[in-house]
Amino acid sequence: MPPAPRTPERPSIPVDAGSQVVIVGRLGSAVTQRELPSGDTVTVFTIIVDRPARASSYGSRVRVDAIPCQAFRVTVARRLTSLEPGQWVRAEGRLRRRFWRSGAGLGSALEVEVSSVQPCR
Numbered sequence: 001m002p003p004a005p006r007t008p009e010r011p012s013i014p015v016d017a018g019s020q021v022v023i024v025g026r027l028g029s030a031v032t033q034r035e036l037p038s039g040d041t042v043t044v045f046t047i048i049v050d051r052p053a054r055a056s057s058y059g060s061r062v063r064v065d066a067i068p069c070q071a072f073r074v075t076v077a078r079r080l081t082s083l084e085p086g087q088w089v090r091a092e093g094r095l096r097r098r099f100w101r102s103g104a105g106l107g108s109a110l111e112v113e114v115s116s117v118q119p120c121r
Contacts, residue, residue, distance in 0.1 A: 019094045019095045019096075020092070020093075020094060021092070021093060021094065021095050021112055022090065022091070022092050023047050023049065023067055023069075023090070023091045023092075023112060024049070024088070024089070024090045024091075024120060025047040025048050025049035025050070025067070025088070025089065026047070026048045026049075026085075026086050026087065026088055026089070027045065027046075027047060027048075027080075027083050027084070027085050027086065027087050027088075027089050028045060028046030028047060028048050028066055028085060029046070029085050030085060031043060031044070031045040031077075031080045031081065031083075032044050032045070033077065040072060041072075041077070042070050042071070042072055043070065043071040043072075043076065043077040043080055044068075044069070044070050045069050045070075045071075045080060046066045046067060046068055046069060047066075047067045047069055047089065047091060047112075048064050048065070048066055048067075049064065049065050049067060050062060050063070050064055051063040051064060051065060067112060068109065068110075068111045068112070069091060069093070069111060069112045069113075069114050070111055070112075070113055070114065071093075071113070071114040071115075071117070072113070073114075073115065075116075076114055076115070076116065076117055079117055079118070080117060083117075083119060087119060088119065088120035089117055089118065089119055089120060090117070090118050090119075090120050091112065091114045091116070091117045092114070092115055092116045092117075093112045093113050093114040093115045093116075094112070094113050094115070095110065095111075095112060095113075096110070096111050096112070096113045097109070097110050097111075098110075098111060
């Protein structure tokens, strides 16, 4: 009987660190706040990050990704209101996948739930 295939050992990472992300980019258009049915307020914004250039790409067009972000902490909302669109920021948070139902079926989005943000100097 052949030996069972070996599975790689799982790295020893704290359980709560699995979805921690750090994003450095430019603050997108105006920061908005929405009130949820629960009465909580969520701050919604985007961070624009440059994509690395591909070796095979022709032309000098810069490619970017707009990362959707949200924050529930009042301290993060206050900090964001003092920043201007286009300003470089560093945000830390957790990656979240949100699901919803609509007339077209099930939808989902990947977002960053930001726990801290600071301007880059």
